[in-house]
Amino acid sequence: MNVKNMQEALGYECLAGEAWLDRPVKGAYQSDLLSDVMGKAQAGMVWVTSQVHKNIVAVASLKELSAIIAVNERKVDPEVIEAANEEEVIILASGKPAFETGGELYRWMSETKSG
Amino acid sequence: MRIEYHIEGGDFSSGGSASSAVRKTLKQFNIAPLLVRRIAVVLYEAEMNVVAHAYHGTMTVDIRPTGIHVVIEDSGPGIEDIDKAMEEGFSTATDEVRQMGFGAGMGLPNIRKNCDEMKLTSTPGEGTRLEIQVNF
Numbered sequence: 001m002n003v004k005n006m007q008e009a010l011g012y013e014c015l016a017g018e019a020w021l022d023r024p025v026k027g028a029y030q031s032d033l034l035s036d037v038m039g040k041a042q043a044g045m046v047w048v049t050s051q052v053h054k055n056i057v058a059v060a061s062l063k064e065l066s067a068i069i070a071v072n073e074r075k076v077d078p079e080v081i082e083a084a085n086e087e088e089v090i091i092l093a094s095g096k097p098a099f100e101t102g103g104e105l106y107r108w109m110s111e112t113k114s115g
Numbered sequence: 116m117r118i119e120y121h122i123e124g125g126d127f128s129s130g131g132s133a134s135s136a137v138r139k140t141l142k143q144f145n146i147a148p149l150l151v152r153r154i155a156v157v158l159y160e161a162e163m164n165v166v167a168h169a170y171h172g173t174m175t176v177d178i179r180p181t182g183i184h185v186v187i188e189d190s191g192p193g194i195e196d197i198d199k200a201m202e203e204g205f206s207t208a209t210d211e212v213r214q215m216g217f218g219a220g221m222g223l224p225n226i227r228k229n230c231d232e233m234k235l236t237s238t239p240g241e242g243t244r245l246e247i248q249v250n251f
Binding site for chain 2: 032033034035036038039043049051053054055057058059061062063064079087
């Protein structure tokens with residue numbers, strides 16, 4: 001299970017970090033509180049969030065998360081995308097609300113693990 | 116090896132850059148990935164506390180054969196009640212800062228959980244000093 005499989009299966013748009021899409025995915029964590037992610041997310045997880053400011057790049061990079069999935073149609077500033085590309089952070093956009101994004105991701109991960 | 120970083124209060128877009136720089140240095144030293152991740156959490160939370168609450172500060176990082184020793188000192192409002200500040204869920208962050216996902220009251224608890232020694236002292240109206248140690 002890698003970011004590219006996930007992105008293709010769930011139709012996410014890749015906004016940053018296209019060169020690292022073969023990175024493995026080891027689970028997911030959903031939260032909009034940065035310290036919650038710092039404390040609880042594990043390396044290799046994808047992070048589902050509605051935060052799109054620049055500091056999400058630092059969190060994803062420091063925690064070695066496999067990708068950020070921005071929910072809804074949140075607009076991600078070019079400055080954030082540039083920082084992500086520099087820090088080798090992948091940002092995907094789900095285009096759906098957090099609940100739907102989390103639900104689809106959970107189902108995909110369960111099916112992919114068992115299949 | 117000793118490195119000092121400046122941290123500017125209120126500068127959220129550069130927030131985390133000192134922590135990222137230290138992380139890159141530790142990776143070059145071949146420190147175990149799990150340790151690097153623990154140190155990254157500690158440094159990031161300490162750095163963002165200065166960004167969110169203080170006017171400016173410094174992070175002094177000492178990398179020794181036995182571990183990493185870090186002192187974060189700021190000029191700022193200080194902490195009135197340190198025991199309260201250490202409680203999970205307690206925060207004095209502004210609404211604006213909370214909307215960005217900070218101020219959940221988990222920063223200091225995250226630091227405590229991920230370091231081996233922690234000493235927090237503060238003079239209200241002057242500033243705060245946080246000293247932490249993570250052993251290799």
